[in-house]
Amino acid sequence: MATEHPVAAPSGDQTRIHNIGYRTYDGPRLGRAYARRSLYSQSLRGAYGLGRSVKSKVTPMLMFVVMCVPAAIMVAVAVATKAKELPLDYTRYAIVMQAVISLYVASQAPQSVSRDLRFKTVPLYFSRPIETSDYVRAKFAALATALFVLTAAPLLVLYVGALLAKLDFADQTKGLGQGLVSVALLSLLFAGLGLVIASVTPRRGFGIAAVIAVLTISYGAVSTLQAIADAQNSTGSIAWMGLFSPITLIDGVQSAFLGASSAFPGGVGPTNGEGVVYVLATLGLIAACYGLLMRRYRKVGL
Amino acid sequence: MWTTGPALFDLRGTLRAPYDSRLISRQLCGVTTGVARVTMVEDVTVIATESLSKRFPRVTALDRLSVDVGPGVTGLVGANGAGKSTLIKILLGLSPATEGRAEVLGLDVATKGADIRERVGYMPEHDCLPPDVSATEFVVHMARMSGLPPTAARERTADTLRHVGLYEERYRPIGGYSTGMKQRVKLAQALVHDPQLVFLDEPTNGLDPVGRDEMLGLIRRIHTDFGISVLVTSHLLGELERTCDHVVVVDGGKLLRSSSTTDFTQTTTTLAIEVTDTDEHPDGTRAVRDALHARGVDVVDSGGGLPGAGHVLLLTAQGEETYDLVRDVVADLGLGLVRMEQRRHHISEVFKDSDEQRDAERKEAVGHGN
Numbered sequence: 001m002a003t004e005h006p007v008a009a010p011s012g013d014q015t016r017i018h019n020i021g022y023r024t025y026d027g028p029r030l031g032r033a034y035a036r037r038s039l040y041s042q043s044l045r046g047a048y049g050l051g052r053s054v055k056s057k058v059t060p061m062l063m064f065v066v067m068c069v070p071a072a073i074m075v076a077v078a079v080a081t082k083a084k085e086l087p088l089d090y091t092r093y094a095i096v097m098q099a100v101i102s103l104y105v106a107s108q109a110p111q112s113v114s115r116d117l118r119f120k121t122v123p124l125y126f127s128r129p130i131e132t133s134d135y136v137r138a139k140f141a142a143l144a145t146a147l148f149v150l151t152a153a154p155l156l157v158l159y160v161g162a163l164l165a166k167l168d169f170a171d172q173t174k175g176l177g178q179g180l181v182s183v184a185l186l187s188l189l190f191a192g193l194g195l196v197i198a199s200v201t202p203r204r205g206f207g208i209a210a211v212i213a214v215l216t217i218s219y220g221a222v223s224t225l226q227a228i229a230d231a232q233n234s235t236g237s238i239a240w241m242g243l244f245s246p247i248t249l250i251d252g253v254q255s256a257f258l259g260a261s262s263a264f265p266g267g268v269g270p271t272n273g274e275g276v277v278y279v280l281a282t283l284g285l286i287a288a289c290y291g292l293l294m295r296r297y298r299k300v301g302l
Numbered sequence: 303m304w305t306t307g308p309a310l311f312d313l314r315g316t317l318r319a320p321y322d323s324r325l326i327s328r329q330l331c332g333v334t335t336g337v338a339r340v341t342m343v344e345d346v347t348v349i350a351t352e353s354l355s356k357r358f359p360r361v362t363a364l365d366r367l368s369v370d371v372g373p374g375v376t377g378l379v380g381a382n383g384a385g386k387s388t389l390i391k392i393l394l395g396l397s398p399a400t401e402g403r404a405e406v407l408g409l410d411v412a413t414k415g416a417d418i419r420e421r422v423g424y425m426p427e428h429d430c431l432p433p434d435v436s437a438t439e440f441v442v443h444m445a446r447m448s449g450l451p452p453t454a455a456r457e458r459t460a461d462t463l464r465h466v467g468l469y470e471e472r473y474r475p476i477g478g479y480s481t482g483m484k485q486r487v488k489l490a491q492a493l494v495h496d497p498q499l500v501f502l503d504e505p506t507n508g509l510d511p512v513g514r515d516e517m518l519g520l521i522r523r524i525h526t527d528f529g530i531s532v533l534v535t536s537h538l539l540g541e542l543e544r545t546c547d548h549v550v551v552v553d554g555g556k557l558l559r560s561s562s563t564t565d566f567t568q569t570t571t572t573l574a575i576e577v578t579d580t581d582e583h584p585d586g587t588r589a590v591r592d593a594l595h596a597r598g599v600d601v602v603d604s605g606g607g608l609p610g611a612g613h614v615l616l617l618t619a620q621g622e623e624t625y626d627l628v629r630d631v632v633a634d635l636g637l638g639l640v641r642m643e644q645r646r647h648h649i650s651e652v653f654k655d656s657d658e659q660r661d662a663e664r665k666e667a668v669g670h671g672n
Contacts, residue, residue, distance in 0.1 A: 022465060022528045025458060025496035029420055029449040038446040053434050053475070119432045124491060127394055127424035128447045129416045 036134040039125070043142030047108045048149075056111070063104040064150060067097055071154035075161025086162055090179025091260035093158065094151050094186055098247045101190065102215040104150055105143075109194030110207030112143055118202035122300050136293045143195060147187035155179045178258040185282060186250045190215075192289025193246060199296050218245035223265075230265035239270040243281050252278040347405075348373055348499055348531045349393060354402035356388050356555070363388040365555040366402065371533065375525045377542030377549040377563075378535040385555040386535045387427070390501045394419055407498055420449060423492035423500035423530075427507060430488060433477030437468055437487045440476065441494050448495035455494075462490045465528075466520060482513040489520065493530070500524065502534040506541060518545045573619045575628055578638035586637045587613055593631045599624070619644075 042051070048064070049057030074087050094101060116122045125135055155176060162172045197214060198207040222245040226238050242248035242264060255262035256275025262268060270278055349371040356364040363385045380386050391397040393406050395415020404411045406418045431440065438459055445455035463472045466486040471479070476487060485505060492500050505521065506514045522545050524530050536542050542549055543563055551558040575590070583589040591601045594617065601617045619625065625642070632639045 023461060024529070025450070025454065027454050028451060029495070030451060031420070031449050032416060034451075035447045035449055038443070042443055042446075051435075051439065056434070115432055120426070120428055120430045121432060123426050124424070124430050124444060125447060126396060127419060127422075127426075128444075129420045129449060130447065131416070 032129045032131070032134060035128060035130045036138050039130070039135065039138035040142050040145075043112055043139055044145050047112060047143060047146035059107050060104065060146075063100055063107070064153070066100050067150055068154045068157055070097070071157040071161070075158060075165070078161060078167075079165045083165065085167060086158055088158075089260060090155050090158060090175040091182050091254045091258055092263070093154055093179065094183050095247065095251055095263050097151075097154070098219070099216075101147070101151060101186070102212060105147065105190045105194040105215065106208045106211035108146060109143060109191070109198040109211055110201075110204045112139055113195055113199045114202055114204045114207045117199070117300065118204070122297075132294060132297045136290065136297055140191060140195060140290060140293065144187045144191035147191050148184055151183035151187060152180055155183065175259075178254070178260070182250060182254040182258050182260070185253060186247075188286050189246055189250065189282060189289075192286050192293075196289045196292045196296075199293060215246060219247050221245070222248050226265050235266060235268055238264055238266065238268060239274050242270065243278065246285075249278060249282050249285070253282055346372055347408075349376075349404070349406050349533065351389075351404040352402050354389075354392065354404050355400045356385070356392060356397070357400045363555050364392070364399070367552065367555065367557050368402075369550055369557050369560050371550065372548065373525075373531045374547035375521060375532040375534065375545055377539075377546035378533055378552065379537065379539050379542060379549060380535070380552040380558075381537055384552045386552065387503060388555075389552070390424070390503060390533075390535070393501070394422065394424060420495075421498045423495065423497040425488045425492040425500065425502045425505060427503040427535075429484070431476045431484055434475055436475055437463060437472040437479075437490070441487065441491050444491040445494040450495055458494050458496065459490075462494045463487075465523075466490045466493070467516070481508050482510075482516070485509060485513070485517060486520075489517075493524065493528070497530060499531045499533065502532060504535055504537075506536065506538075514541070521545050573617050573624065573628065573642060573644060574614050575617070575632075575642045576614050576640040577632055577635075578640060580637060583635055583637060586635070587615060589635050590631060590637065591615055593635060594628070597627065597631070599627065614641075 045051050048060045071093065077083070078086055088096065116125070122135075126132070130138075159172060159176045163169065193214065194211050197210045201207050201210070222241055226241050226248075229235070229237050229241065239252065242252045248264070251260070251263050252270045253275065254260035255264075255269025256272055256278060260269075262270075269275075347370045349369075351367055351369050353366040353368050354364055355362070355366055367385070367389070378386050378389070388397070392399050392404060393411055395406075395411045395418050398412065407421055409418050409421075411418060441459040441463060442455050445458055446452065450458060463469075463486075466489050468483060468486050468490065471483065476484065479487070485508075489502070489505065492502070502521065506517050509517055518541065521532055521534055524532050525547075534542065534546070539549070539551075546563050548560070548562050550560045577586040577590050579586040594601050594615075599617055601615050617624070617628075628642060629639070
């Protein structure tokens with residue numbers, strides 16, 4: 001039913017305005033998996049403020065720079081002083097920079113899920129082909145990827161720098177590999193915790209405060225208790241206490257299996273046997289976060 | 303075109319199979335007789351429920367609701383808490399029914415939820431728009447969530463926003479929009495993937511009278527111009543009378559009434575008439591009332607308190623002949639007819655009628671008991 005309105009139709013002239021009216025869509029509909037991927041890429045971009053206002057780009061980009069600058073400085077120092085090794089292990093980097101990582105999770109997890117709850121956009125998603133699990137997986141994967149980018153980028157800076165400083169290639173590659181596995185686990189764990197906490201509240205402010213509280217208070221409490229235990233020479237209990245905060249959990253896993261030197265007081269990491277418990281606890285916690293998110297969103301629905 | 307006629311009628315037998323209702327309505331555009339159209343509307347079912355019930359621990363939201371909805375614009379009327387939103391949730395395949403079954407576009411809601419949601423659009427009653435993104439960005443994202451490839455999503459977004467009446471402002475963040483503009487964005491995200499059916503939940507909520515009229519006109523166009531069937535909920539019957547082909551009234555989760563809008567208005571239209579006085583008939587109103595009484599038409603004075611009360615007569619129009627009768631009576635008396643207008647019905651009147659009916663049934667039942 002295309003109607004044409006010839007505007008001043010001089011003979012042979014091509015100038016016409018075509019009012020084509022409503023056009024139907026007969027092209028492909030790519031379905032659930034495509035929708036999930038779209039949500040993933042949109043959330044991942046959103047975690048760095050891309051496709052959002054200039055204001056919301058500031059925090060994530062700043063965090064990214066803050067994460068990478070120390071690595072760049074270390075590399076510069078290593079190259080300049082012709083050091084035999086990097087001042088910091090690949091595996092230690094994330095532990096040292098944990099405050100920045102926590103802040104990033106605290107700012108971006110609520111951004112990712114609280115907004116949808118607050119502005120009630122969730123029903124629009126669920127009135128489309130995707131299911132609860134697609135939404136949860138897309139959001140989880142997006143934040144974990146964003147965190148991985150944040151934590152892996154400085155490791156790559158260190159690696160490139162180390163190669164420029166002509167440090168041993170095999171050594172550095174192995175270190176980088178271990179570091180990447182460690183930050184991958186850390187990204188999954190922090191993303192899960194951050195999303196679970198943020199998905200409870202539609203208020204972004206509460207979400208930010210709650211995530212910071214959970215991540216820092218648990219770390220503060222655990223490291224204080226560990227220090228006390230260390231002072232009283234009860235070294236056996238130090239390793240077990242590490243199970244109770246996310247960052248010490250990652251620290252335990254990597255000191256047991258990824259050749260990292262432990263940041264625990266006294267430098268005593270968990271033994272291999274204890275390390276297995278650490279790995280199980282980490283994986284269990286990630287799975288629990290996923291389960292809780294699923295439960296939460298089954299209720300939110302429409 | 304004519305050769306398609308018999309083929310269309312065969313659809314009656316293949317109702318359960320997925321079909322494209324639009325295909326049919328577009329073919330209809332070529333068919334010029336009204337008869338064919340009416341037959342078609344009666345022939346196909348877009349939504350069908352069969353003793354559909356939804357019980358929550360404390361309340362029964364839907365109580366054995368059986369209703370068939372054909373293509374076109376259908377109004378779903380009910381007071382708050384009548385079960386409208388619950389029905390939409392079940393029809394989108396998001397909430398399982400306690401008992402009974404339902405089909406949307408020939409697809410079972412219990413097993414084909416995702417397929418239904420791909421072909422159906424939904425505009426919620428509440429706000430659902432993030433304030434810090436532009437309408438274009440938001441609708442493109444929603445189009446992709448419906449499965450449209452990136453390029454198609456952008457093209458359809460531009461088209462759809464233009465159709466709902468958003469132009470340059472679509473590049474500005476939604477936070478700065480008026481309520482009317484936000485409603486248009488909500489409508490656009492429901493239409494962007496070119497669905498075969500849209501659910502509009504209270505689309506005129508919060509709009510001023512002009513915005514309301516524009517929205518109602520837009521809803522009408524969704525069917526006539528876009529070929530998309532519409533299920534629109536409202537608690538204002540008068541509003542739906544102007545837009546809908548068919549009206550379904552639910553109350554307390556039960557079906558109160560389901561009939562075409564013409565039936566509705568034919569049986570329930572109230573006429574308000576006002577006449578002048580002349581020397582011959584110093585009280586023209588009274589003269590008309592008596593004359594109409596003499597011809598067997600019940601006339602009541604309009605209730606007090608309203609402007610013009612006492613001069614306005616209300617009578618129930620039985621059809622075209624009532625209008626003629628009034629005209630003739632007034633002309634015979636030599637009076638001037640100041641106004642003759644249809645009075646809009648409010649949903650409460652339907653409820654009142656049904657209450658009376660229910661009371662009557664109850665009395666009857668008691669009578670039988672004795």
